[in-house]
Amino acid sequence: MNSKKQAAREGSDQIHPGAFADLAAPAAVLCAPFLVFVGHHAYPFWTLEILFALALIATAGLTIGAAIRLRPTGLRPVVFLLLLVVAIDLQFGLGRLIVLYRADMVILLRDHGWMIFIAVPLAVFALLALFVLLREKLSPIVLTVFAVIGLSNLLLPRLGTPSAAEQTGVPVATALPPVIHLILDEHIGIDGFPSDLPETQALRKDLAALLQSFGFVSFDRAFSHYSRTEASLANQLNGRAGAVDGANLARRDGSFLVADNAYFEELSRRGYAVRVYQSDHLDFCALSPIRLAGCLTYAANGPDSLAITDIDGWSKAKVLLSSYLGTSAIYTNVRLQAVAREWVATERQSGQAGYLERGAPKLGALRALEILERASEDIRGAARGTAFFLHLLAPHYAYVLGPECQAVRDTAGWLNRTSLSAVGNAINSPASRARRYRGYTGQVACVAKRLAAFLGALEDDGILEDATVVIQGDHGSRIALHDPVASRRDELTDEDLRDSFSTLFALRRPGLTPGSDKSMRSIQALFAELMLEAPLEAEHRRVYLRPDSSTAGSTLATATMPAFDAAPGE
Secondary structure, three states, X not given: OXXXXXXXXXXXXXXXXXXHHHHHHHHHHXXXXXXXXXXXXXXXXXXXXXXXXXXXXXXXXXXXXXXXXXXXXXXXXXXXXXXXXHHHHHHOOHXXXXXXXXXXXHHXXXXXXXXXXXXXXXXXXXXXXXXXXXXXXXXXXXXXXXXXXXXHHHHOOOOOOOEEEEOOOOOOOOOOOXXXXXXXXXXXXXXXXXXXXXXXXXXXXXXHHHHHHOOOEEEOOOEOOEOOHHHHHHHHOOOOOXXXXXXXXXXEOOXXXXXXXXXXXXXXXXXXXXXXXXXXXXXXXXXOOOOOXXXXXXXXXXXXXXXXXXXXXXXXXXXXXXXXXOOOHHHHHHHHHHHHHHHHHHHHHHOOOOOOOOOOOOOHHHHHHHHHHHHHHHHHHOXXXXXXXXXXXXXXXXXXXXXXXXXOOOHHHOOOOOOOOOOOOOOOOHHHHHHHHHHHHHHHHHHHHHHHHHHHHHHHOOHHHOOEEEEEOXXXXXXXXXXXXXXXXXXXXXXXXXXXXXXXXXEEXXXXXXXEEOOOOEHHHHHHHHOOOOOOOOOOOEEEOEOOOOOOOOEOOEEEOOOOOOOOOO
C-alpha cells in the first residue's frame, strides 16, 4: 500500500507545475537576454537563424533544468544564482563595457575597489540566502520574470536601423555645384598594397584606372598621420596634424564625437546645406558647429546586417550567437584562455601557428554598401548646393564580401584583421597576414564595383559635370605583423607602417586634370590645401603611434613613414 502511495506521489511530481518550472526556468533565463539582444538590434524574430539559435540556447537551459530535478533542494539556489550572474552579464554587455571603459574601470577599482570587493560578496550572499528561503517557489518566480522579459520583446515596437534625423528650413544656395565627400574606412592607398602578394597587383591597376576614368586625380602615395579613424578624421576636418592624443574629440556612451569641425563651418560659410551619413562609432552630428540638413546614423557592427545577406540560416545563427556571446565578459575571457591553449598546442604539434580569431566578426561593411545606395538616391534627388558627407565602414574588416559583392558562404572565413596565431607582440604571422589580405582584396574589389556604379549613376544624371568629389580612406588596411603601438615602436617594420598608415585619397573637380600623383603627402595636408584652402604650416612624414592606454591631452609617440615600393612598370 505504501509503495502504491509512493508511486502515485512520484507520478504526481512528474507533472507537477514545480517540476515544469524547474525544467523551463533555466531555459527562460538564458533565452530572455538573447531575445532582448535581437530586439535591440531590430533583427527579424521569425527567421530560421533566430529559431536555430533559440533552439540551441533552450537546449542548454533544459539540460541545466534536468540537473536541477536530480538534486532540487541542493542545486536549485546555487544554479539559479549562477544563471542570474550569466543573464546580467549578457543583458548588459559587460564584456563590451569593459573593453570600452577599461581605463575608467581601472580608476574605479583603484579608488573604490575596497567598497566593490565588500559589496559584491555581500550581494551574492544575500541573494543566495533569499534563494534558499524561497526553495520550491524559486523556479516558478524565475520562470515568470524571465518569460515576461523575453516575450515582451516580441510585442514591443522596435526602432529599425539606420536612424535618420532631418532638419527643415536649412538654407541652401542652389547656384552652387554639389559637393560629395566619401570616406571608405580602412581603404589602403593605391601604392600601399603589398608588392609581395599577387592578389594586390591587378587590383592596384584597376583602382587607378577606375578613378582616372571618372576624372579623378589619385594621390597614390598618400598616407594618414594616424592609424585610428577618430584621430585621423577629427584632425583632418580641422586642418590639423598634431601629436596631441584626443584632439578635437569627445566621448559619450562608448562612441567618439568630433568636437570641432572647420570643414562643416567652411561649407556652411560658402552657402552649402550639409547632409551626413555616419556610423555610430564616430559621430559628426551631435556637436556639429552648424545646423545640418540631415544626419543618418547606422550601426557600426549591428548583427541586423546579417538579415540582408543570402547565406544559409545555420551560418547566420552561428554568427549571431558569436556576436551575442561576445557581449559577455565571462564568455570572452574563458574563450580567450581556451584559444590561447589551443594555439600553443597547435604550434607545438605542427611548428606553425593556426588561424585563431579574436572574436565575432564585425559586420559594418554589409550595412555600409546599403547606405551608399541610399545616398546615391538622395544625391540624385537633392537640390544643388547640398554637400553630402559619407563615412562608410567598408572595406573595413571583417572580410565578409567577395569581389562580386556576394557574401562569403563559409563564415569561418569572415576574418578580422588580427589573429591570435602570431608569436610575441605580433598581431599576425606572415601566413595569417597573407590570408587576411586575400579576404581584404576581395572586399576592396567589391567596394570598387559599387563605387563605379555610384559614380556612373551620378555621371548619367549630369551631377558629376561640375561637382567636387573627394574619395578617401582614413588609414591603412592595418593588416600588419605588428600594430603601430608606442610600446612596440622598435619592432615596427616599414611594411607594418605602410599597412597601417597608407590610405586612399582622390579628388575630382572642374579644372583638375585626371591622373596619378606620386608625391608622398598626408591626407591631412592634402585636405587642408585642396578643400580648406589653408595649407598646413609644415608638412612632414611623421606618423603617430597609438598609445597603450589613451589619455586625452598626452603627447603621442612618433615614427617616420617609409617610402613606397615602386609600382610595376615604374
